[in-house]
Structures are given as structure tokens and as C-alpha cells.
Amino acid sequence: MDLSQLTDRINSALATLQYGQQPVALYEPIRYIMALGGKRIRPLLTLLGAHIFTDDLEPALKPALATEVFHNFTLLHDDLMDQAPLRRGKATVHEKWNPNVAILSGDVMLVRAYELFLGVQAELLAYVLGRFSQTAAEVCEGQQWDMNFETETDVSIQQYLDMIRLKTAVLLGFALELGALLGGASRADADHLRQFGVGIGVAFQLRDDLLDVYGDAATFGKRVGGDIVSDKKTYLLLMAQAQATNTQRAVLGQHIGQPVIDPEAKVQAIRAIYNELEIRPQTEALINEYFLDALQHLERVAAPESRKKPLHQLALQLLEREQ
Amino acid sequence: MDLSQLTDRINSALATLQYGQQPVALYEPIRYIMALGGKRIRPLLTLLGAHIFTDDLEPALKPALATEVFHNFTLLHDDLMDQAPLRRGKATVHEKWNPNVAILSGDVMLVRAYELFLGVQAELLAYVLGRFSQTAAEVCEGQQWDMNFETETDVSIQQYLDMIRLKTAVLLGFALELGALLGGASRADADHLRQFGVGIGVAFQLRDDLLDVYGDAATFGKRVGGDIVSDKKTYLLLMAQAQATNTQRAVLGQHIGQPVIDPEAKVQAIRAIYNELEIRPQTEALINEYFLDALQHLERVAAPESRKKPLHQLALQLLEREQ
Numbered sequence: 188m189d190l191s192q193l194t195d196r197i198n199s200a201l202a203t204l205q206y207g208q209q210p211v212a213l214y215e216p217i218r219y220i221m222a223l224g225g226k227r228i229r230p231l232l233t234l235l236g237a238h239i240f241t242d243d244l245e246p247a248l249k250p251a252l253a254t255e256v257f258h259n260f261t262l263l264h265d266d267l268m269d270q271a272p273l274r275r276g277k278a279t280v281h282e283k284w285n286p287n288v289a290i291l292s293g294d295v296m297l298v299r300a301y302e303l304f305l306g307v308q309a310e311l312l313a314y315v316l317g318r319f320s321q322t323a324a325e326v327c328e329g330q331q332w333d334m335n336f337e338t339e340t341d342v343s344i345q346q347y348l349d350m351i352r353l354k355t356a357v358l359l360g361f362a363l364e365l366g367a368l369l370g371g372a373s374r375a376d377a378d379h380l381r382q383f384g385v386g387i388g389v390a391f392q393l394r395d396d397l398l399d400v401y402g403d404a405a406t407f408g409k410r411v412g413g414d415i416v417s418d419k420k421t422y423l424l425l426m427a428q429a430q431a432t433n434t435q436r437a438v439l440g441q442h443i444g445q446p447v448i449d450p451e452a453k454v455q456a457i458r459a460i461y462n463e464l465e466i467r468p469q470t471e472a473l474i475n476e477y478f479l480d481a482l483q484h485l486e487r488v489a490a491p492e493s494r495k496k497p498l499h500q501l502a503l504q505l506l507e508r509e510q
Numbered sequence: 511m512d513l514s515q516l517t518d519r520i521n522s523a524l525a526t527l528q529y530g531q532q533p534v535a536l537y538e539p540i541r542y543i544m545a546l547g548g549k550r551i552r553p554l555l556t557l558l559g560a561h562i563f564t565d566d567l568e569p570a571l572k573p574a575l576a577t578e579v580f581h582n583f584t585l586l587h588d589d590l591m592d593q594a595p596l597r598r599g600k601a602t603v604h605e606k607w608n609p610n611v612a613i614l615s616g617d618v619m620l621v622r623a624y625e626l627f628l629g630v631q632a633e634l635l636a637y638v639l640g641r642f643s644q645t646a647a648e649v650c651e652g653q654q655w656d657m658n659f660e661t662e663t664d665v666s667i668q669q670y671l672d673m674i675r676l677k678t679a680v681l682l683g684f685a686l687e688l689g690a691l692l693g694g695a696s697r698a699d700a701d702h703l704r705q706f707g708v709g710i711g712v713a714f715q716l717r718d719d720l721l722d723v724y725g726d727a728a729t730f731g732k733r734v735g736g737d738i739v740s741d742k743k744t745y746l747l748l749m750a751q752a753q754a755t756n757t758q759r760a761v762l763g764q765h766i767g768q769p770v771i772d773p774e775a776k777v778q779a780i781r782a783i784y785n786e787l788e789i790r791p792q793t794e795a796l797i798n799e800y801f802l803d804a805l806q807h808l809e810r811v812a813a814p815e816s817r818k819k820p821l822h823q824l825a826l827q828l829l830e831r832e833q
Contacts, residue, residue: 207647213654264617268610287591287657290613291650294587297620298646305640309632316639320625324530327618331536334610 190231190501197230200248201255206299216280216292217299220259223275228505229254229362235501236366236380239494246306247369250315253303254362257319260296261326263289268334297323311368322361329354336420344425348389356388363498372488379484386481387502390474394506396421397470400458412454418443422473423466427457435460478506513554513824520553523571524578529622539603539615540622543582546598551828552577552685558824559689559703562817569629570692573638576626577685580642583619584649586612591657620646634691645684652677659743667748671712679711686821695811702807709804710825713797717829719744720793723781735777741766745796746789750780758783801829 201221207214233251234244265271266279267289273279281289307315332350336342364381372380399414400423414421424443431439438460442453461467481502485495524544530537556574557567588594589602590612596602604612630638655673659665687704695703722737723746737744747766754762761783765776784790804825808818 207651210651210654210658212658213651264613268613286609288654290587290591291654291657294616294620295647295650297617298643298650301624301639302643305636305643307636309636312635313628313630313632316624317628320621320628323621324618327614327621328530328533328536331533331611331614334614335533335535 190497193231193234194227196248197227197234197251197255200252201227204252204256204299204303207295212284212288213292213295216263216284216288217296219283220263220274220280221256223277225259225275227255229258229358231501232359232362232384232498233366233369235498236363236372237370238366238497239380239488239490240367240370240372240376246308247366249303249306250365250369251362253300253319254358254365256296256303257300257323258358260293260300261330263293263296265330267293268330307369315365315368318361318364322357325353325357329357342420342425344422344429347420347422347425351392352385352389355392356385359388359391360384367488376488376490379488383481383484383488383498383502386477386484387505390477390481391505393422393470393474393477396423397467397474400454400461401467412450412458415454415457416447416450422470423461424457426466426469427460427464430464430466431460435463474506478502513820516554516557517550519571520550520557520574520578523575524550527575527579527622527626530618535607535611536615536618539586539607539611540619542606543586543597543603544579546600548582548598550578552581552681554824555682555685555707555821556689556692558821559686559695560693561689561820562703562811562813563690563693563695563699569631570689572626572629573688573692574685576623576642577681577688579619579626580623580646581681583616583623584653586616586619588653590616591653630692638688638691641684641687645680648676648680652680665743665748667745667752670743670745670748674715675708675712678715679708682711682714683707690811699811699813702811706804706807706811706821706825709800709807710828713800713804714828716745716793716797716800719746720790720797723777723784724790735773735781738777738780739770739773745793746784747780749789749792750783750787753787753789754783758786797829801825 204221206217206221230251233247233254237244237247237251262274263280266274267281267286270281271279272282277283279289280292284292301316301319304312304316304319329350329352332346333354336347336350360381361384363384364377367377367380368374396414399411399421402411413419414424418424427435428439438456442456447453482499485499488495527544529540553574556570556577560567560570585597586603589597590604590609593604594602595605600606602612603615607615624639624642627635627639627642652673652675655669656677659670659673683704684707686707687700690700690703691697719737722734722744725734736742737747741747750758751762761779765779770776805822808822811818
């Protein structure tokens with residue numbers, strides 16, 4: 188399993204998808220956002236999940252694309268809700284066209300995502316679509332919690348972990364479960380792969396929180412400290428708020444929810460508190476916990492180690508771990 | 511087939527639907543819009559379509575509700591796009607909550623609509639969902655055309671008829687086709703019922719255009735002349751523009767696209783031109799044409815007349831015809 192060959196295969200298949208022609212304002216934004224690229228992690232997970240159980244990946248290809256179309260649908264609507272100007276360095280759909288086009292193109296993308304499942308064998312289709320629908324609703328729930336948290340002052344660490352699980356991790360879990368089911372896995376094995384994917388997904392999001400504060404600006408791809416400047420309630424901030432001394436709490440209070448005069452000074456002040464409280468090693472420990480728990484689910488899947496190895500490797504890559 | 515009993519059965523079933531609990535801001539708007547009421551025409555069509563072929567309507571009930579949930583999803587997103595303040599006399603979701611809540615609650619409604627199909631027997635499911643998905647995409651296309659037409663100066667009558675077919679009629683057609691398929695009809699019969707529904711749907715929308723100008727304010731339920739005041743490119747206006755003399759064209763030009771100083775005077779002036787051009791009888795003739803064409807499709811359905819009669823009656827009711 189060469190991951191870059193598999194990604195090429197996914198991108199070739201994505202390039203052949205027909206979303207529709209007329210009206211242009213409905214379908215052009217779909218082609219636009221799908222062409223912005225990305226790592227295509229979700230279809231990759233589906234194909235790797237299938238490959239554990241079968242060498243014939245063809246039946247899994249279109250449903251694999253469904254997870255990518257769905258993911259991009261959520262990006263399109265989330266960018267509108269978050270009023271984000273850019274996506275992968277290009278104008279977002281609501282900026283390039285307008286908000287109504289973003290709403291309606293997104294709606295059609297969700298329909299097209301469902302259509303991509305319809306070639307699934309009849310005896311699996313209802314189960315697969317039931318799992319997909321539950322996942323899709325959970326992703327919406329995660330986005331709603333995320334928006335709620337922006338204005339809530341009292342977000343618990345457990346609430347935050349639940350939010351990132353719903354918003355990000357469950358779709359990674361479903362992508363793997365889908366591949367397993369299409370590859371002929373038992374439902375028990377498919378569920379272990381799902382739980383593996385959910386665990387990796389939460390760990391991945393926690394690592395993203397960490398990189399925002401401690402990442403190398405050159406390789407991170409986003410402005411370091413962006414979460415801090417915007418008062419985003421990340422795992423790091425919630426942990427710091429929970430563990431702060433009175434002095435540290437006063438410093439946090441001077442910055443959080445206040446107008447930002449000097450962003451760099453704000454980032455330095457908050458990062459200093461994170462350092463004093465050892466938030467970084469605590470976060471790394473939690474990432475490790477999720478990772479090891481996820482691996483246990485992968486181990487329980489009834490398949491030879493050699494078939495599971497590419498997935499293990501991808502998880503390591505996603506978390507940028509050596510082993 | 512007592513239509514009001516059938517509607518009661520639909521409303522009882524709708525009342526038991528569970529959309530989800532948390533976060534409240536995601537699910538409460540769904541319960542809100544579904545409780546605003548309405549004639550429940552689409553599920554009624556599904557059950558009447560099924561009843562042509564079977565006495566057991568139970569398997570058709572949940573899929574019938576799917577068409578109603580989908581319809582309300584389109585209302586929710588359309589109201590946001592159109593910035594409509596009211597729906598059935600109550601605040602729209604984006605007004606009562608906010609635009610982001612309207613986007614995300616709508617998204618989950620589309621997911622829940624798909625879920626309501628998942629009990630359909632395995633050998634029919636992919637076909638039914640393929641037809642539903644095509645219909646759903648067409649409804650979005652219709653809404654996009656409708657929005658495009660607001661700023662286009664040169665909309666043809668054929669383009670307008672295509673738009674109302676997509677935005678309104680195809681879903682009525684699908685609701686009937688769905689019922690037929692679930693009742694055990696052949697695909698040919700199901701398709702005749704679909705075409706019957708599409709024809710009735712276009713006729714129904716044309717009648718709505720007519721009522722806006724010639725309706726009785728007391729029974730119409732909307733302000734008479736609303737389309738005229740807002741320059742909506744209805745069938746009546748497009749016909750008048752196509753047939754106007756130079757003098758009439760000048761009067762139209764004084765009103766269309768101009769600031770409205772005296773709405774009542776505008777309605778009277780445009781209605782006078784409609785009267786001079788005999789737009790009303792021309793529109794009635796086209797409605798009749800769609801109605802008779804639709805009836806031909808109903809006649810071709812291979813079932814006893816007695817089974818088709820309730821559907822025929824409902825179509826007459828919808829078009830408020832004596833026979």
C-alpha cells in the first residue's frame with residue numbers, strides 16, 4: 188500500500204465526479220472547493236480500512252469519495268458561519284460568490300455525498316447510510332457546540348473533548364468503519380476500526396491545539412498563536428484556566444475577552460503561563476493516551492498485522508510521531 | 511380514503527419524530543418549524559399514491575414523512591436566503607434564532623429526511639434514494655434559478671416554467687412516485703404518477719401566481735398584489751411583458767424596477783394591463799392544459815378508477831376546481 192499512489196487514485200476519481208451543470212452559480216462553487224485540494228485523509232482512511240480485508244478496493248472508491256464531499260460540504264458551511272475569508276489560501280465560497288450561493292451549493296453537496304453511497308450492495312446500504320447519517324448529525328452537533336462555546340464563559344474540559352470528538356473525530360472514525368464494512372469486515376471489527384479512527388481524530392485535534400502555540404510557523408501553515416489571539420477555548424486554555432494560581436488567573440483575565448492591543452505580547456504572556464503550568468507535557472500525555480487507546484482497538488481487529496500496518500503508519504504520520 | 515383522517519395520521523406520526531436533543535440550539539428550530547403546521551400535501555400524496563396499489567399504508571408512512579421534513583428544510587433555508595421575516599405568521603428560524611442556527615439546523619433536517627427512508631425494503635432503497643436525491647438537487651436548482659431571476663432582466667416564459675417545475679413541482683411528483691413504489695407499483699406506473707404530480711404542481715404554482723393578482727384577500731392568506739409590488743417575475747408579468755403594446759410597455763417601465771411610492775396604485779396599474787391583455791384567461795388556459803395533461807398520466811396508471819379517485823379529488827381541491 189503506497190499512500191501517495193492511493194491518494195493519486197482518490198484525486199483522479201474525484202476529478203471525474205459530476206456534480207451538475209446548470210445553474211452555474213449552484214455547481215461551480217462545488218467544483219471550486221473540491222479543487223482546492225487537501226490531504227484527502229478521509230477517503231484514504233476508507234480505502235486503508237477496506238484493504239485490511241480485501242485486495243479489491245474498487246467497490247469502496249465511490250463511497251470513499253462521499254466522505255470527502257461531505258467533509259468539504261461542512262467546510263463550505265462552516266466557513267460561512269465563521270465568516271472565514273480564506274480556505275487553503277483562496278477566497279471562501281461565500282466571499283467569492285455570496286452567502287446564499289454558499290448555503291445552496293453546500294446543500295447540494297450533501298445530496299451528492301449521499302448519492303455516492305448508492306452503489307453499495309443492497310444488503311449493506313441501509314446500515315451504511317444509517318451510520319453515515321448519525322455521523323453527519325454528530326458533525327453538525329460538534330459545530331453547534333463550537334459556536335456555542337464562543338460566547339459561553341464556563342466550558343468544561345470534558346465538554347471541549349466531546350466537541351472535538353463530534354466536530355472532527357467521528358467522521359474519521361466513520362471513514363474507517365465504512366471501508367471495513369465494504370471490505371467485508373464483521374461489524375465488531377468495523378466498530379474497532381471506527382473507535383481507532385475516533386481516538387486518532389481526537390489526538391489529531393489536540394495536536395493541532397498544541398501546534399497553534401508551540402508549532403514552527405514555517406511548517407504549521409497557520410499563524411502561530413492564532414487561537415490565543417482570538418481567545419479560542421482550546422484544551423490548552425481550558426487546562427490553564429483550571430490550574431492557574433491567583434496571580435496567573437489575574438494575568439489571564441487581563442487578556443481573555445479584552446481588546447487586543449499587542450497580539451505578540453498577548454501570545455507571549457499566555458504562553459508563559461502555559462509553560463509555568465506545564466500545559467504542553469500534560470497535553471502530550473493526553474494525546475498519547477488517546478493514541479495508545481486507539482492502537483488497542485486496531486490490535487483487536489481480526490486481521491494479519493501486515494494488513495493493518497499502513498493504517499498504523501498513517502496514524503503515526505498524522506500525529507507526526509517517530510513510532 | 512378520508513383525506514382528513516389521513517392528514518391526522520400524518521400529523522400524529524410527525525409528532526412522534528425525534529430529531530435530537532443536544533445542543534438545543536440545533537434541534538429546537540427543527541421542532542419549531544415542523545410544528546408550524548401546513549397542509550402536509552407531500553406525505554398525503556405519498557400515502558394516496560401507495561393506496562392505489564395496497565391497503566397497507568404502514569410501510570409508506572415514515573418515507574412519507576421524509577418528504578415533509580425535506581420540504582420544511584427547503585423552507586428553512588429559503589426563508590434565510592430570501593430574508594423572509596415570517597413563515598405561517600410566525601417568526602422565521604433565522605429571525606427567532608440567528609442565520610447560523612438556520613444554516614446548521616437545516617443541514618441536520620436534510621440528514622434526518624434521508625434517515626426516514628432507511629426502513630424501505632433493501633431491494634428498493636437505492637432506487638428510491640436515487641430518485642429522492644435527484645429530486646432534492648432539482649429543488650435546489652429551482653431555488654437558484656429563482657434567485658438568479660431576481661436580478662436578470664431577460665427571463666423567458668419557458669425559463670420561468672422550468673424554474674417552478676424544479677422549485678415546486680418535482681417534489682410533488684416524487685412524493686407520488688415514492689408512494690407508488692412503496693405500494694408495489696411497476697416503475698412505469700410510478701413514473702406516470704410522478705408526471706401526474708409534476709403537472710399538478712406546475713398548475714398549482716400558476717394558480718398561486720394568479721391568486722396573487724386576482725385572489726380574494728380574505729381567503730388567499732397573503733396580501734393580494736404582493737408579487738406585483740415586489741416586481742416578482744411571475745407567469746403573468748412575463749406574459750404581459752411579451753404581449754404589451756408600446757403604450758403598455760411604457761406604463762410597465764414606469765413601475766417595474768422603480769421605487770414604489772404608492773403600492774396600491776402600482777397594483778391597479780399593472781392589473782389594468784393584465785386585464786387589457788387578457789392575461790387571466792390565458793393563464794387559466796395554461797393551468798387547464800397542465801391539469802388535463804396530468805390527468806392523462808393518472809388515467810394510464812394500471813389500477814381501478816376507484817383507487818385513483820381520492821388522488822383525482824385532491825388534485826381538484828388543490829386547484830380549487832369544481833370538477
